[in-house]
Amino acid sequence: xxxxxxxxxxxxxxxxxxxxxxxxxxxxxxxxxxxxxxxxxxxxxxxxxxxxxxxxxxxxxxxxxxxxxxxxxxxxxxxxxxxxxxxxxxxxxxxxxxxxxxxxxxxxxxxxxxxxxxxxxxxxxxxxxxxxxxxxxxxxxxxxxxxxxxxxxxxxxxxxxxxxxxxxxxxxxxxxxxxxxxxxxxxxxxxxxxxxxxxxxxxxxxxxxxxxxxxxxxxxxxxxxxxxxxxxxxxxxxxxxxxxxxxxxxxxxxxxxxxxxxxxxxxxxxxxxxxxxxxxxxxxxxxxxxxxxxxxxxxxxxxxxxxxxxxxxxxxxxxxxxxxxxxxxxxxxxxxxxxxxxxxxxxxxxxxxxxxxxxxxxxxxxxxxxxxxxxxxxxxxxxxxxxxxxxxxxxxxxxxxxxxxxxxxxxxxxxxxxxxxxxxxxxxxxxxxxxxxxxxxxxxxx
Amino acid sequence: xxxxxxxxxxxxxxxxxxxxxxxxxxxxxxxxxxxxxxxxxxxxxxxxxxxxxxxxxxxxxxxxxxxxxxxxxxxxxxxxxxx
Numbered sequence: 347x348x349x350x351x352x353x354x355x356x357x358x359x360x361x362x363x364x365x366x367x368x369x370x371x372x373x374x375x376x377x378x379x380x381x382x383x384x385x386x387x388x389x390x391x392x393x394x395x396x397x398x399x400x401x402x403x404x405x406x407x408x409x410x411x412x413x414x415x416x417x418x419x420x421x422x423x424x425x426x427x428x429x430x431x432x433x434x435x436x437x438x439x440x441x442x443x444x445x446x447x448x449x450x451x452x453x454x455x456x457x458x459x460x461x462x463x464x465x466x467x468x469x470x471x472x473x474x475x476x477x478x479x480x481x482x483x484x485x486x487x488x489x490x491x492x493x494x495x496x497x498x499x500x501x502x503x504x505x506x507x508x509x510x511x512x513x514x515x516x517x518x519x520x521x522x523x524x525x526x527x528x529x530x531x532x533x534x535x536x537x538x539x540x541x542x543x544x545x546x547x548x549x550x551x552x553x554x555x556x557x558x559x560x561x562x563x564x565x566x567x568x569x570x571x572x573x574x575x576x577x578x579x580x581x582x583x584x585x586x587x588x589x590x591x592x593x594x595x596x597x598x599x600x601x602x603x604x605x606x607x608x609x610x611x612x613x614x615x616x617x618x619x620x621x622x623x624x625x626x627x628x629x630x631x632x633x634x635x636x637x638x639x640x641x642x643x644x645x646x647x648x649x650x651x652x653x654x655x656x657x658x659x660x661x662x663x664x665x666x667x668x669x670x671x672x673x674x675x676x677x678x679x680x681x682x683x684x685x686x687x688x689x690x691x692x693x694x695x696x697x698x699x700x701x702x703x704x705x706x707x708x709x710x711x712x713x714x715x716x717x718x719x720x721x722x723x724x725x726x727x728x729x730x731x732x733x734x735x736x737x738x739x740x741x742x743x744x745x746x747x748x749x750x751x752x753x754x755x756x757x758x759x760x761x762x763x764x765x766x767x768x769x770x771x772x773x774x775x776x777x778x779x780x781x782x783x784x785x786x787x788x789x790x791x792x
Numbered sequence: 793x794x795x796x797x798x799x800x801x802x803x804x805x806x807x808x809x810x811x812x813x814x815x816x817x818x819x820x821x822x823x824x825x826x827x828x829x830x831x832x833x834x835x836x837x838x839x840x841x842x843x844x845x846x847x848x849x850x851x852x853x854x855x856x857x858x859x860x861x862x863x864x865x866x867x868x869x870x871x872x873x874x875x
Contacts, residue, residue: 485801493852499864502850511800511841516852516862536853543801611842618835621807625831628814632824635817 359435366440372431377403377442378450381423392419396427396442404441405429411445416523416555424450448555455554459561462588466563471570472591478575480595480606481543483614486513487607488542488574490533493518497550497579497600504604512608515540521549526559531568538573545572546603547589548579560587569593579603746777763788800841803834810834 353361366372379396386392390409395402405427419425429444449455466472487505491497493516505512517533520526530547537545547569549557559565560580569576569592578593579600590596597603609617643649693700738744746752752775753760760766766785774781798806810831813819819827852862 481801483801483804485799493862494865502864514850515859516850518852533853540853614842615839617804618807618838621811621831622835624811625814625828625835628811628817629824629828632814632817632821636821 355438356435359433359438362440363433363435366431366433375429375431375442377427377429379403379425379427381419381425382421384419384421392444394419396425404439405444406441407444407447411447415447416558417449418524419447426450448553455558459588462561462563462566463591466566466588466592471566476570477594480575480577483509483609484512484544484607486515486540486542488515488517488537488540488545490517490519490530490537490545490547491549491579491600492521495550497521497548500550500599500601501546501579501604504601505608508605508610509608509614510611515542521559522552522556527562527565530559531562531564534565534568534572534576542574544607545574545576546579546597546600546607547576547593548597548600548603549581550600551582551585554585557581557585557587560589562588565589566592577603577606746775749777751776763790798834798837800838803838803841807831807834807838 377396379398381394382397382402383395384392385394390412392407392412394405394407396405397403407429426448427442427444428446429442431440431442433440470476489498489501491501498516502514505514515537517537519533520529534545534547547565548560551557557580560578566588569578569589575594576592577595577597578587578589579597579602580587580589581599583598586596595606597606647654688694754773754775755766755770757773760772766772766788768785768788770785772783772785774783810827814824814827814831850862851859854860
Protein backbone atom coordinates (compact mmCIF):
# COMPACT_ATOMS: atom_id res chain seq x y z
CA UNK A 347 0.00 0.00 0.00
CA UNK A 348 3.12 2.17 -0.22
CA UNK A 349 2.15 3.97 -3.32
CA UNK A 350 -1.45 4.13 -2.54
CA UNK A 351 -2.84 7.70 -2.52
CA UNK A 352 -4.95 8.39 0.52
CA UNK A 353 -7.61 11.03 0.38
CA UNK A 354 -8.86 13.11 3.20
CA UNK A 355 -12.54 12.77 4.18
CA UNK A 356 -13.16 16.27 3.01
CA UNK A 357 -11.66 15.46 -0.36
CA UNK A 358 -13.88 12.45 -0.98
CA UNK A 359 -16.95 14.24 0.32
CA UNK A 360 -16.26 17.21 -1.91
CA UNK A 361 -15.72 14.85 -4.86
CA UNK A 362 -19.04 13.21 -4.19
CA UNK A 363 -20.63 16.64 -3.83
CA UNK A 364 -19.38 17.65 -7.26
CA UNK A 365 -20.66 14.37 -8.69
CA UNK A 366 -24.10 15.11 -7.28
CA UNK A 367 -24.10 18.78 -8.24
CA UNK A 368 -23.15 18.05 -11.82
CA UNK A 369 -25.80 15.39 -12.24
CA UNK A 370 -28.58 16.89 -14.31
CA UNK A 371 -31.23 14.67 -12.72
CA UNK A 372 -30.39 15.87 -9.24
CA UNK A 373 -30.42 19.60 -10.05
CA UNK A 374 -34.18 19.69 -9.93
CA UNK A 375 -36.17 16.95 -8.29
CA UNK A 376 -39.78 16.75 -7.26
CA UNK A 377 -40.51 14.66 -4.21
CA UNK A 378 -43.62 13.63 -2.45
CA UNK A 379 -43.49 12.56 1.16
CA UNK A 380 -44.39 13.05 4.79
CA UNK A 381 -42.59 15.46 7.10
CA UNK A 382 -40.87 14.14 10.22
CA UNK A 383 -38.24 15.47 12.65
CA UNK A 384 -39.30 18.99 11.71
CA UNK A 385 -37.16 21.71 13.34
CA UNK A 386 -37.13 25.45 12.79
CA UNK A 387 -33.68 26.84 13.53
CA UNK A 388 -33.27 30.27 15.15
CA UNK A 389 -31.70 31.42 11.89
CA UNK A 390 -35.03 30.74 10.17
CA UNK A 391 -33.82 27.70 8.25
CA UNK A 392 -36.03 24.62 8.39
CA UNK A 393 -34.61 21.12 8.99
CA UNK A 394 -36.71 18.05 8.41
CA UNK A 395 -36.82 14.52 7.14
CA UNK A 396 -39.03 13.47 4.27
CA UNK A 397 -40.18 9.90 4.37
CA UNK A 398 -42.52 7.49 2.79
CA UNK A 399 -43.30 3.88 3.65
CA UNK A 400 -39.88 2.53 2.76
CA UNK A 401 -37.35 5.36 2.74
CA UNK A 402 -36.31 8.66 4.14
CA UNK A 403 -34.19 11.59 3.06
CA UNK A 404 -32.87 14.57 5.02
CA UNK A 405 -34.04 17.96 3.90
CA UNK A 406 -33.24 21.58 4.52
CA UNK A 407 -35.18 24.68 3.50
CA UNK A 408 -33.31 27.95 3.81
CA UNK A 409 -34.93 31.00 5.33
CA UNK A 410 -35.30 32.82 2.01
CA UNK A 411 -37.36 29.96 0.57
CA UNK A 412 -39.15 29.21 3.84
CA UNK A 413 -40.50 32.77 3.98
CA UNK A 414 -42.72 32.10 0.96
CA UNK A 415 -44.55 29.21 2.66
CA UNK A 416 -48.31 29.63 2.89
CA UNK A 417 -48.59 27.08 5.69
CA UNK A 418 -46.73 26.01 8.79
CA UNK A 419 -45.07 22.66 8.19
CA UNK A 420 -45.63 20.02 10.84
CA UNK A 421 -44.60 16.45 11.42
CA UNK A 422 -46.95 14.07 9.71
CA UNK A 423 -47.94 16.54 7.03
CA UNK A 424 -47.90 15.28 3.44
CA UNK A 425 -46.05 17.66 1.18
CA UNK A 426 -44.87 18.13 -2.38
CA UNK A 427 -41.40 19.60 -2.62
CA UNK A 428 -39.20 20.95 -5.33
CA UNK A 429 -35.44 21.28 -4.85
CA UNK A 430 -32.00 19.93 -5.65
CA UNK A 431 -30.05 17.07 -4.13
CA UNK A 432 -26.63 17.90 -2.81
CA UNK A 433 -24.10 16.77 -0.29
CA UNK A 434 -23.20 18.32 3.02
CA UNK A 435 -19.49 17.60 3.01
CA UNK A 436 -18.95 18.15 6.75
CA UNK A 437 -21.46 15.47 7.64
CA UNK A 438 -20.99 13.24 4.66
CA UNK A 439 -24.68 13.22 4.11
CA UNK A 440 -26.72 14.01 1.11
CA UNK A 441 -29.95 15.85 1.44
CA UNK A 442 -32.54 17.75 -0.55
CA UNK A 443 -32.33 21.54 -0.53
CA UNK A 444 -35.98 22.55 -0.80
CA UNK A 445 -36.90 25.61 -2.90
CA UNK A 446 -40.67 25.21 -2.82
CA UNK A 447 -42.94 23.19 -0.64
CA UNK A 448 -46.70 22.78 -0.92
CA UNK A 449 -49.18 20.83 1.09
CA UNK A 450 -50.15 17.65 -0.67
CA UNK A 451 -53.78 16.75 -0.92
CA UNK A 452 -55.12 19.75 -2.79
CA UNK A 453 -58.14 17.54 -3.17
CA UNK A 454 -58.77 18.31 0.47
CA UNK A 455 -58.65 22.03 -0.25
CA UNK A 456 -61.15 21.53 -3.02
CA UNK A 457 -63.51 19.71 -0.66
CA UNK A 458 -63.07 22.50 1.91
CA UNK A 459 -63.85 25.08 -0.78
CA UNK A 460 -67.00 23.29 -1.88
CA UNK A 461 -68.21 22.82 1.69
CA UNK A 462 -67.79 26.50 2.56
CA UNK A 463 -69.35 27.56 -0.72
CA UNK A 464 -72.40 25.40 -0.09
CA UNK A 465 -72.72 26.64 3.50
CA UNK A 466 -72.50 30.33 2.60
CA UNK A 467 -74.83 29.88 -0.34
CA UNK A 468 -77.43 28.31 1.96
CA UNK A 469 -77.01 31.24 4.29
CA UNK A 470 -77.69 33.64 1.46
CA UNK A 471 -74.29 35.32 1.28
CA UNK A 472 -74.28 35.04 -2.52
CA UNK A 473 -77.86 36.25 -2.95
CA UNK A 474 -78.40 38.65 -5.85
CA UNK A 475 -80.80 40.59 -3.65
CA UNK A 476 -77.92 41.49 -1.36
CA UNK A 477 -75.68 42.81 -4.13
CA UNK A 478 -75.14 46.51 -3.81
CA UNK A 479 -75.03 48.61 -6.98
CA UNK A 480 -71.60 49.75 -8.15
CA UNK A 481 -71.50 53.56 -8.39
CA UNK A 482 -71.12 54.78 -11.94
CA UNK A 483 -68.74 57.61 -11.14
CA UNK A 484 -66.95 56.77 -7.88
CA UNK A 485 -65.36 59.67 -6.06
CA UNK A 486 -63.03 57.78 -3.74
CA UNK A 487 -62.13 54.10 -4.06
CA UNK A 488 -60.72 51.99 -1.25
CA UNK A 489 -58.36 49.18 -2.15
CA UNK A 490 -57.56 46.23 0.09
CA UNK A 491 -54.49 44.44 -1.19
CA UNK A 492 -50.72 44.21 -0.68
CA UNK A 493 -48.93 47.58 -0.87
CA UNK A 494 -46.36 46.11 -3.23
CA UNK A 495 -46.69 43.95 -6.26
CA UNK A 496 -48.47 43.95 -9.54
CA UNK A 497 -52.01 44.09 -8.23
CA UNK A 498 -51.86 47.53 -6.60
CA UNK A 499 -49.71 48.84 -9.43
CA UNK A 500 -52.19 47.65 -12.06
CA UNK A 501 -55.16 49.02 -10.18
CA UNK A 502 -53.68 52.45 -9.56
CA UNK A 503 -52.28 52.89 -13.06
CA UNK A 504 -55.58 51.81 -14.62
CA UNK A 505 -57.59 54.22 -12.51
CA UNK A 506 -55.14 57.01 -13.25
CA UNK A 507 -55.27 56.33 -16.98
CA UNK A 508 -59.06 56.04 -17.21
CA UNK A 509 -60.52 58.38 -14.63
CA UNK A 510 -57.97 60.61 -12.91
CA UNK A 511 -60.70 62.57 -11.06
CA UNK A 512 -61.03 59.59 -8.73
CA UNK A 513 -59.11 59.37 -5.46
CA UNK A 514 -57.87 56.13 -3.93
CA UNK A 515 -57.03 54.95 -0.45
CA UNK A 516 -55.00 51.79 -0.05
CA UNK A 517 -55.69 49.70 3.00
CA UNK A 518 -52.60 47.49 2.95
CA UNK A 519 -53.18 43.86 3.80
CA UNK A 520 -51.25 40.63 3.82
CA UNK A 521 -52.55 38.60 0.92
CA UNK A 522 -50.60 35.42 1.35
CA UNK A 523 -49.81 33.10 4.23
CA UNK A 524 -51.74 32.17 7.32
CA UNK A 525 -52.23 35.77 8.50
CA UNK A 526 -53.63 36.88 5.17
CA UNK A 527 -57.33 36.16 5.72
CA UNK A 528 -57.63 37.97 9.09
CA UNK A 529 -55.59 40.84 7.65
CA UNK A 530 -57.82 41.19 4.58
CA UNK A 531 -61.00 40.88 6.65
CA UNK A 532 -59.81 43.50 9.13
CA UNK A 533 -58.86 45.99 6.42
CA UNK A 534 -62.26 45.58 4.77
CA UNK A 535 -63.81 46.54 8.10
CA UNK A 536 -61.42 49.46 8.53
CA UNK A 537 -62.07 50.70 5.00
CA UNK A 538 -65.79 50.86 5.78
CA UNK A 539 -65.08 53.59 8.33
CA UNK A 540 -63.72 55.86 5.60
CA UNK A 541 -65.61 58.02 3.17
CA UNK A 542 -65.27 55.77 0.15
CA UNK A 543 -67.96 54.75 -2.31
CA UNK A 544 -66.38 51.59 -3.67
CA UNK A 545 -63.97 48.94 -2.43
CA UNK A 546 -61.66 46.74 -4.51
CA UNK A 547 -60.48 43.65 -2.65
CA UNK A 548 -57.96 41.29 -4.17
CA UNK A 549 -54.48 40.32 -5.16
CA UNK A 550 -52.52 39.19 -8.18
CA UNK A 551 -52.34 35.69 -9.52
CA UNK A 552 -50.74 32.73 -7.79
CA UNK A 553 -51.20 29.11 -6.88
CA UNK A 554 -54.41 27.97 -5.25
CA UNK A 555 -52.69 28.16 -1.85
CA UNK A 556 -51.49 31.67 -2.62
CA UNK A 557 -55.04 32.75 -3.21
CA UNK A 558 -56.45 30.75 -0.31
CA UNK A 559 -57.08 33.74 1.97
CA UNK A 560 -59.89 34.72 -0.39
CA UNK A 561 -61.53 31.34 0.17
CA UNK A 562 -61.71 31.81 3.92
CA UNK A 563 -65.00 32.37 5.70
CA UNK A 564 -63.73 35.41 7.62
CA UNK A 565 -63.02 37.25 4.35
CA UNK A 566 -66.36 36.19 2.87
CA UNK A 567 -68.22 37.56 5.88
CA UNK A 568 -66.25 40.81 5.88
CA UNK A 569 -67.22 41.36 2.24
CA UNK A 570 -70.84 40.47 2.95
CA UNK A 571 -71.00 42.88 5.86
CA UNK A 572 -69.35 45.72 3.98
CA UNK A 573 -71.45 48.86 3.73
CA UNK A 574 -69.46 49.91 0.71
CA UNK A 575 -69.97 47.89 -2.50
CA UNK A 576 -67.12 45.47 -3.14
CA UNK A 577 -65.45 44.42 -6.38
CA UNK A 578 -63.38 41.26 -5.95
CA UNK A 579 -60.21 40.92 -7.98
CA UNK A 580 -58.40 37.73 -7.11
CA UNK A 581 -55.74 36.15 -9.31
CA UNK A 582 -56.40 35.52 -12.95
CA UNK A 583 -59.46 35.10 -15.10
CA UNK A 584 -59.69 31.36 -14.33
CA UNK A 585 -59.46 31.70 -10.56
CA UNK A 586 -62.79 31.66 -8.79
CA UNK A 587 -62.77 32.21 -5.05
CA UNK A 588 -65.45 32.40 -2.37
CA UNK A 589 -64.76 36.14 -2.21
CA UNK A 590 -65.82 36.38 -5.87
CA UNK A 591 -69.18 34.81 -5.07
CA UNK A 592 -69.86 37.13 -2.14
CA UNK A 593 -68.62 40.32 -3.78
CA UNK A 594 -71.08 42.67 -5.43
CA UNK A 595 -69.09 42.36 -8.64
CA UNK A 596 -66.36 39.92 -9.63
CA UNK A 597 -63.48 41.16 -11.71
CA UNK A 598 -61.24 38.69 -13.57
CA UNK A 599 -58.04 40.51 -12.56
CA UNK A 600 -56.96 43.56 -10.56
CA UNK A 601 -56.72 45.55 -13.81
CA UNK A 602 -60.20 44.35 -14.70
CA UNK A 603 -61.46 45.51 -11.33
CA UNK A 604 -60.15 49.01 -11.94
CA UNK A 605 -61.77 49.02 -15.38
CA UNK A 606 -65.09 48.00 -13.88
CA UNK A 607 -64.73 50.50 -11.08
CA UNK A 608 -64.24 53.64 -13.15
CA UNK A 609 -65.30 54.82 -16.57
CA UNK A 610 -62.83 56.40 -18.96
CA UNK A 611 -62.81 60.15 -19.33
CA UNK A 612 -63.92 59.62 -22.92
CA UNK A 613 -66.93 57.58 -21.80
CA UNK A 614 -67.87 60.26 -19.32
CA UNK A 615 -67.56 62.95 -21.97
CA UNK A 616 -69.79 60.88 -24.22
CA UNK A 617 -72.24 60.50 -21.34
CA UNK A 618 -72.20 64.26 -20.88
CA UNK A 619 -72.81 64.72 -24.59
CA UNK A 620 -75.73 62.31 -24.38
CA UNK A 621 -77.14 64.20 -21.43
CA UNK A 622 -76.79 67.44 -23.33
CA UNK A 623 -78.61 66.02 -26.32
CA UNK A 624 -81.32 64.57 -24.10
CA UNK A 625 -81.84 67.95 -22.43
CA UNK A 626 -81.93 69.70 -25.78
CA UNK A 627 -84.39 67.18 -27.22
CA UNK A 628 -86.58 67.39 -24.17
CA UNK A 629 -86.72 71.16 -24.21
CA UNK A 630 -87.23 71.27 -27.97
CA UNK A 631 -90.05 68.79 -27.88
CA UNK A 632 -91.56 70.78 -25.02
CA UNK A 633 -91.43 73.93 -27.09
CA UNK A 634 -92.73 72.17 -30.21
CA UNK A 635 -95.53 70.74 -28.19
CA UNK A 636 -96.48 74.14 -26.84
CA UNK A 637 -96.21 75.72 -30.29
CA UNK A 638 -98.52 73.06 -31.64
CA UNK A 639 -101.02 73.72 -28.87
CA UNK A 640 -100.78 77.44 -29.56
CA UNK A 641 -101.43 76.85 -33.24
CA UNK A 642 -104.43 74.72 -32.42
CA UNK A 643 -105.82 77.49 -30.29
CA UNK A 644 -105.22 80.03 -33.02
CA UNK A 645 -107.24 77.92 -35.43
CA UNK A 646 -110.16 77.79 -33.07
CA UNK A 647 -113.34 78.89 -34.97
CA UNK A 648 -114.33 81.61 -32.58
CA UNK A 649 -110.85 83.03 -32.34
CA UNK A 650 -110.63 83.03 -36.09
CA UNK A 651 -114.07 84.69 -36.41
CA UNK A 652 -114.27 87.05 -33.50
CA UNK A 653 -117.43 88.73 -34.91
CA UNK A 654 -119.24 85.46 -34.27
CA UNK A 655 -118.58 86.00 -30.63
CA UNK A 656 -119.81 89.59 -30.98
CA UNK A 657 -122.85 88.67 -33.05
CA UNK A 658 -124.08 86.25 -30.47
CA UNK A 659 -123.67 88.82 -27.74
CA UNK A 660 -125.31 91.53 -29.77
CA UNK A 661 -128.31 89.34 -30.50
CA UNK A 662 -128.59 88.53 -26.84
CA UNK A 663 -128.47 92.22 -25.98
CA UNK A 664 -131.27 93.04 -28.39
CA UNK A 665 -133.42 90.27 -26.95
CA UNK A 666 -132.86 91.53 -23.47
CA UNK A 667 -133.65 95.08 -24.49
CA UNK A 668 -136.89 93.98 -26.10
CA UNK A 669 -138.12 92.01 -23.15
CA UNK A 670 -137.11 94.83 -20.84
CA UNK A 671 -139.18 97.31 -22.82
CA UNK A 672 -142.14 95.00 -22.90
CA UNK A 673 -142.07 94.47 -19.15
CA UNK A 674 -141.72 98.12 -18.36
CA UNK A 675 -144.74 99.03 -20.52
CA UNK A 676 -146.85 96.36 -18.91
CA UNK A 677 -145.95 97.55 -15.45
CA UNK A 678 -146.76 101.10 -16.40
CA UNK A 679 -150.19 100.10 -17.70
CA UNK A 680 -151.06 98.19 -14.54
CA UNK A 681 -150.05 101.10 -12.34
CA UNK A 682 -152.07 103.54 -14.36
CA UNK A 683 -155.19 101.39 -14.06
CA UNK A 684 -154.78 101.10 -10.30
CA UNK A 685 -154.42 104.83 -9.97
CA UNK A 686 -157.50 105.45 -12.01
CA UNK A 687 -159.49 103.16 -9.70
CA UNK A 688 -158.54 105.22 -6.69
CA UNK A 689 -159.36 108.42 -8.45
CA UNK A 690 -162.94 107.31 -9.04
CA UNK A 691 -163.50 105.93 -5.51
CA UNK A 692 -166.63 107.51 -3.87
CA UNK A 693 -165.34 107.74 -0.35
CA UNK A 694 -162.07 109.32 -1.32
CA UNK A 695 -164.07 111.95 -3.12
CA UNK A 696 -166.43 112.60 -0.04
CA UNK A 697 -164.43 113.06 3.21
CA UNK A 698 -167.56 114.35 5.17
CA UNK A 699 -169.17 110.94 4.84
CA UNK A 700 -166.14 109.30 6.46
CA UNK A 701 -166.46 111.64 9.47
CA UNK A 702 -170.13 110.69 9.92
CA UNK A 703 -169.34 107.02 9.78
CA UNK A 704 -166.66 107.38 12.43
CA UNK A 705 -168.98 109.43 14.71
CA UNK A 706 -171.65 106.75 14.63
CA UNK A 707 -168.98 104.12 15.47
CA UNK A 708 -167.89 106.19 18.49
CA UNK A 709 -171.46 106.49 19.83
CA UNK A 710 -171.94 102.74 19.60
CA UNK A 711 -168.76 102.11 21.48
CA UNK A 712 -169.63 104.60 24.26
CA UNK A 713 -172.98 102.93 24.85
CA UNK A 714 -171.62 99.43 25.07
CA UNK A 715 -168.91 100.60 27.47
CA UNK A 716 -171.60 102.07 29.80
CA UNK A 717 -173.57 98.83 29.75
CA UNK A 718 -170.56 96.74 30.50
CA UNK A 719 -169.64 98.90 33.48
CA UNK A 720 -173.15 98.75 34.92
CA UNK A 721 -173.29 95.00 34.61
CA UNK A 722 -169.93 94.62 36.27
CA UNK A 723 -170.93 96.70 39.33
CA UNK A 724 -174.16 94.76 39.87
CA UNK A 725 -172.33 91.49 39.76
CA UNK A 726 -169.79 92.62 42.38
CA UNK A 727 -172.59 93.70 44.81
CA UNK A 728 -174.13 90.25 44.61
CA UNK A 729 -170.83 88.66 45.41
CA UNK A 730 -170.28 90.70 48.55
CA UNK A 731 -173.75 89.75 49.94
CA UNK A 732 -172.96 86.08 49.44
CA UNK A 733 -169.62 86.36 51.23
CA UNK A 734 -171.25 88.02 54.29
CA UNK A 735 -173.74 85.15 54.57
CA UNK A 736 -170.97 82.56 54.44
CA UNK A 737 -168.91 84.37 57.07
CA UNK A 738 -171.91 84.49 59.42
CA UNK A 739 -172.31 80.74 59.18
CA UNK A 740 -168.66 80.12 59.88
CA UNK A 741 -168.20 82.40 62.98
CA UNK A 742 -167.01 80.24 65.93
CA UNK A 743 -168.89 82.35 68.45
CA UNK A 744 -172.08 81.03 66.92
CA UNK A 745 -170.97 77.61 68.16
CA UNK A 746 -170.68 78.97 71.76
CA UNK A 747 -174.36 79.96 71.46
CA UNK A 748 -175.11 76.27 71.07
CA UNK A 749 -173.46 75.44 74.51
CA UNK A 750 -169.87 74.69 73.55
CA UNK A 751 -166.99 76.49 75.28
CA UNK A 752 -163.31 77.17 74.68
CA UNK A 753 -160.53 76.53 77.22
CA UNK A 754 -157.53 78.82 77.02
CA UNK A 755 -154.26 78.89 78.89
CA UNK A 756 -152.08 81.98 78.50
CA UNK A 757 -154.35 82.96 75.62
CA UNK A 758 -153.74 79.70 73.79
CA UNK A 759 -156.56 77.31 73.10
CA UNK A 760 -156.10 73.95 74.85
CA UNK A 761 -156.84 70.94 72.70
CA UNK A 762 -155.00 68.20 74.63
CA UNK A 763 -155.22 67.49 78.35
CA UNK A 764 -151.47 66.89 78.34
CA UNK A 765 -150.98 70.64 77.90
CA UNK A 766 -152.58 71.28 81.28
CA UNK A 767 -151.09 70.69 84.73
CA UNK A 768 -152.89 70.66 88.09
CA UNK A 769 -153.22 74.15 89.68
CA UNK A 770 -152.84 75.84 86.26
CA UNK A 771 -154.91 79.02 85.75
CA UNK A 772 -157.24 78.57 82.79
CA UNK A 773 -159.81 80.76 81.04
CA UNK A 774 -163.08 79.23 79.87
CA UNK A 775 -164.76 81.22 77.13
CA UNK A 776 -168.55 80.94 77.14
CA UNK A 777 -171.22 82.57 74.98
CA UNK A 778 -171.64 85.73 76.96
CA UNK A 779 -168.43 85.93 78.99
CA UNK A 780 -165.54 84.00 80.46
CA UNK A 781 -164.53 82.09 83.61
CA UNK A 782 -161.14 82.12 85.35
CA UNK A 783 -160.60 78.65 86.92
CA UNK A 784 -157.91 76.66 88.67
CA UNK A 785 -157.44 73.00 87.75
CA UNK A 786 -158.06 70.81 90.68
CA UNK A 787 -157.54 67.40 89.15
CA UNK A 788 -156.72 65.84 85.74
CA UNK A 789 -158.73 62.78 84.79
CA UNK A 790 -157.67 60.94 81.63
CA UNK A 791 -160.12 59.04 79.61
CA UNK A 792 -159.17 55.97 77.71
CA UNK B 793 -75.03 74.53 -3.37
CA UNK B 794 -73.01 76.75 -5.61
CA UNK B 795 -71.61 75.17 -8.73
CA UNK B 796 -68.07 75.89 -7.63
CA UNK B 797 -68.53 73.73 -4.53
CA UNK B 798 -70.10 70.87 -6.38
CA UNK B 799 -68.21 67.65 -6.90
CA UNK B 800 -68.11 66.01 -10.26
CA UNK B 801 -70.21 63.15 -8.94
CA UNK B 802 -72.93 65.28 -7.38
CA UNK B 803 -73.12 67.36 -10.56
CA UNK B 804 -73.65 64.20 -12.58
CA UNK B 805 -76.28 62.95 -10.17
CA UNK B 806 -78.11 66.26 -10.48
CA UNK B 807 -77.91 66.07 -14.25
CA UNK B 808 -79.52 62.65 -14.25
CA UNK B 809 -82.41 63.98 -12.17
CA UNK B 810 -82.85 66.97 -14.48
CA UNK B 811 -82.90 64.79 -17.59
CA UNK B 812 -85.54 62.60 -16.00
CA UNK B 813 -87.61 65.69 -15.11
CA UNK B 814 -87.26 67.21 -18.56
CA UNK B 815 -88.11 63.96 -20.33
CA UNK B 816 -91.20 63.49 -18.21
CA UNK B 817 -92.58 66.64 -19.86
CA UNK B 818 -94.79 67.36 -16.87
CA UNK B 819 -93.22 70.64 -15.93
CA UNK B 820 -94.09 74.17 -16.89
CA UNK B 821 -92.16 75.74 -19.76
CA UNK B 822 -90.51 78.34 -17.57
CA UNK B 823 -89.33 75.71 -15.10
CA UNK B 824 -88.17 73.52 -17.97
CA UNK B 825 -86.12 76.41 -19.36
CA UNK B 826 -84.59 77.00 -15.94
CA UNK B 827 -83.72 73.33 -15.59
CA UNK B 828 -82.29 73.29 -19.07
CA UNK B 829 -80.03 76.24 -18.26
CA UNK B 830 -78.95 74.55 -15.04
CA UNK B 831 -78.20 71.35 -16.96
CA UNK B 832 -76.05 73.19 -19.51
CA UNK B 833 -74.09 74.84 -16.68
CA UNK B 834 -73.61 71.51 -14.94
CA UNK B 835 -72.40 69.87 -18.14
CA UNK B 836 -69.91 72.68 -18.60
CA UNK B 837 -68.80 72.27 -15.00
CA UNK B 838 -68.26 68.52 -15.46
CA UNK B 839 -66.37 68.99 -18.70
CA UNK B 840 -64.14 71.59 -17.08
CA UNK B 841 -63.45 69.27 -14.20
CA UNK B 842 -62.54 66.45 -16.59
CA UNK B 843 -60.30 68.68 -18.66
CA UNK B 844 -58.53 70.01 -15.61
CA UNK B 845 -58.32 66.63 -13.94
CA UNK B 846 -54.77 65.91 -13.01
CA UNK B 847 -53.66 62.86 -11.16
CA UNK B 848 -55.27 62.74 -7.77
CA UNK B 849 -52.97 61.80 -4.96
CA UNK B 850 -53.22 58.20 -3.93
CA UNK B 851 -53.26 57.57 -0.19
CA UNK B 852 -52.33 54.66 2.02
CA UNK B 853 -53.55 53.95 5.54
CA UNK B 854 -50.50 53.46 7.75
CA UNK B 855 -50.31 51.30 10.86
CA UNK B 856 -50.75 54.50 12.88
CA UNK B 857 -54.09 55.02 11.16
CA UNK B 858 -52.81 57.98 9.18
CA UNK B 859 -53.50 58.62 5.54
CA UNK B 860 -50.29 59.48 3.77
CA UNK B 861 -49.42 59.89 0.11
CA UNK B 862 -48.72 56.61 -1.61
CA UNK B 863 -46.61 55.74 -4.63
CA UNK B 864 -46.24 52.20 -5.89
CA UNK B 865 -42.63 51.15 -5.86
CA UNK B 866 -41.98 50.23 -9.46
CA UNK B 867 -38.74 48.36 -8.92
CA UNK B 868 -39.51 45.92 -6.16
CA UNK B 869 -42.03 43.21 -6.49
CA UNK B 870 -41.73 41.26 -3.30
CA UNK B 871 -45.28 41.39 -2.08
CA UNK B 872 -46.52 38.37 -3.89
CA UNK B 873 -44.61 35.53 -5.38
CA UNK B 874 -46.49 35.52 -8.62
CA UNK B 875 -48.30 38.84 -8.35
